[in-house]
Amino acid sequence: MIEFSNVSKVYPNGVVGLDDVNLTIEQGEFVGIIGLSGAGKSTLLRTINRMHDITSGTLTVDGQEVKNLKGKQLRKFRRNIGMIFQSFNLVTRTTVIRNVLMAKVPEMPFWRVLLGIFKKEDKLNALEALDKVGILDKAYIRADQLSGGQQQRVALARTLAQNPKIILADEPVAALDPVTAKQVMSDFKKINQEMNITILINIHHVELALAYADRIIGIRAGKIVYDGPSADVTEDVLNMIYAGKIPDEVEEA
Numbered sequence: 001m002i003e004f005s006n007v008s009k010v011y012p013n014g015v016v017g018l019d020d021v022n023l024t025i026e027q028g029e030f031v032g033i034i035g036l037s038g039a040g041k042s043t044l045l046r047t048i049n050r051m052h053d054i055t056s057g058t059l060t061v062d063g064q065e066v067k068n069l070k071g072k073q074l075r076k077f078r079r080n081i082g083m084i085f086q087s088f089n090l091v092t093r094t095t096v097i098r099n100v101l102m103a104k105v106p107e108m109p110f111w112r113v114l115l116g117i118f119k120k121e122d123k124l125n126a127l128e129a130l131d132k133v134g135i136l137d138k139a140y141i142r143a144d145q146l147s148g149g150q151q152q153r154v155a156l157a158r159t160l161a162q163n164p165k166i167i168l169a170d171e172p173v174a175a176l177d178p179v180t181a182k183q184v185m186s187d188f189k190k191i192n193q194e195m196n197i198t199i200l201i202n203i204h205h206v207e208l209a210l211a212y213a214d215r216i217i218g219i220r221a222g223k224i225v226y227d228g229p230s231a232d233v234t235e236d237v238l239n240m241i242y243a244g245k246i247p248d249e250v251e252e253a
């Protein structure tokens with residue numbers, strides 16, 4: 001369970017990223033986070049794995065207070081939280097399976113990392129992860145020979161190989177065409193349903209958020225202005241989140 005209690009985040013330059021946020025996210029939820037550019041979506045995600053520190057309030061993940069974690073404890077905590085980025089963050093000049101195996105590097109002795117020797121069990125685990133996202137046949141192809149959608153799936157497989165309880169995805173489909181974006185969103189949904197992994201996605205495409213997430217959190221100027229089922233998101237709710245500046249795709253829907 002992820003719990004924000006009166007959480008605020010003020011950046012050193014005085015910009016308010018989060019303003020008195022209260023939220024409870026249960027294990028296994030699929031949450032879409034929407035809001036205008038600069039509203040605080042990335043800040044919200046990045047406080048959960050402590051890429052950003054909060055300024056006040058309390059943030060706990062499974063009862064652990066995030067701001068108190070240090071050193072080894074923090075590294076162990078982060079192993080349970082996968083992070084997916086818009087730009088895939090792959091090592092493009094090596095094979096897909098090697099990219100997925102990178103998930104194991106933090107647990108490996110230095111000599112194995114140096115020689116690039118992975119255990120059979122880790123390789124099987126990596127192949128399983130690739131199978132889960134439907135690209136097992138690409139395991140021995142160089143990552144730079146894949147399409148954007150396939151590369152994002154490799155990133156997802158790498159995260160799965162880490163065996164996370166939570167996946168934070170920051171604009172994971174922003175660089176993809178509409179059809180591929182839907183395929184990747186379906187992968188997230190499948191993983192969420194089959195593996196009970198909590199998924200939090202920041203997303204600019206409102207219609208994708210509504211179609212795939214069960215719960216929507218709307219942020220405006222660092223404040224949560226909507227928190228409820230996707231099915232209850234009306235035009236009025238979108239007006240409130242987007243301050244009257246509804247993105248084109250919503251108007252067209």
Ligand SMILES: Nc1ncnc2c1ncn2[C@@H]1O[C@H](COP(=O)(O)OP(=O)(O)OP(=O)(O)O)[C@@H](O)[C@H]1O
Nearest residue numbers: 011013015016017036037038039040041042043044
């Ligand atoms: N490292 C930083 N230092 C100072 N201000 C920051 C920093 N990161 C973000 N901000 C500011 O905090 C606010 C929230 O930013 P954030 O990146 O969380 O928004 P966002 O909703 O994810 O936007 P986008 O959709 O454009 O990615 C913005 O005003 C932004 O300029």
